[in-house]
Amino acid sequence: MMANVATAKTRTFTQKARRAQIVQAAIEALAESGYAKASFTRISQQAKLSSTGMISYHFSGKPELFAEVANTVIGQARELTAARIADExxxxxxxxxxxxxxxxxxARHPLQARALMEIVRMVRDGRISGLDDVEHTVSxxxxxxxxxxxxREAGEFGAFDCRTMALAVRGATDSVLRHHLCGQRTQLQDAARELADIFDRCTRPT
Structure with missing residues (x-):
């Protein structure tokens, strides 16, 4: 079937709702079964669709669907972070x-987090092409x-290289979360407070 019958600007309410339904089903399939088993058949069953053709009507293939999944999850995460930062x-x-x-x-959206982790892993393992932009955005x-x-300019942080410190923050955060999502359960609130305290001390002016 022909995919993308309408652009994002001209899709009807029904088309947008169907795409959202498919994206949510793909999130659940990726989180529960991993990318190796997240076939269109598995996703269509998860979405309770009559056939995989309904997915193909809205998405040209896995790269487009999984890119939509990744962008949806990234958007949700950024919205939460932006709101929290704005309160400070x-x-x-x-x-x-x-x-x-x-x-x-x-903690709030474990399925979305696991699905995004699976997509990034898929890209890094060379199991899917066309999603390099997604990996770049995530990292x-x-x-x-x-x-x-x-x-630092405001005098709240010390004289360190900001990119190196940013990489250290992301590396530590991603490592703890990756272990948690891979089954090595962590008390996320405790880990969050611990890392926040560590980097608060690391970034203080000397």
Whole structure:
């Protein structure tokens, strides 16, 4: 079947609802079965669709569908983080909010977090093409670099390389969350507070 019968601007309410239904089913299939078993058949069953053709009508293939899944999850996570950061009045508070909101998103939306992890793993293992932009977006630390630079200019942070510190924050955060999502259960709230405290101490002016 012909995919993408309408552009994002011209899709009807029904088409948007169907795409959202398929995306949610793909999230559940990826989280529960892994990317190796997240076939269109599995996803159509999860969405209670009559055939895989309904997926093909809205998405040209797995790359487009999984890109939509990734962008949906990333958008949800960014919305939560932005709201938490906006509530803070200091750069130190914003750094803490950045760290703790990431853990909070995983605690609130474990299926979405696992699905995104599966997509990134799929890209890195070379199991799917056309999703390099997704991996780049997931691994980007540009917003965190900017936050640290602004805090340093305001005198709230010490004289460190902001990109190196941003990579350290993301590396530590991602490592703890990856272990949690892979079955090594972690008390996420405790881990979030611990990491926020560690990097609060690491970034203080000397």
């Amino acid at each position: 009045t200091t750069h130190r508070g914003r750094l803490s909010a950045y760290i703790t909101s990431t853990f909070d998103f995983v 980007s630390v540009e917003c965190l670099v900017t936050l640290l630079q602004q805090g």
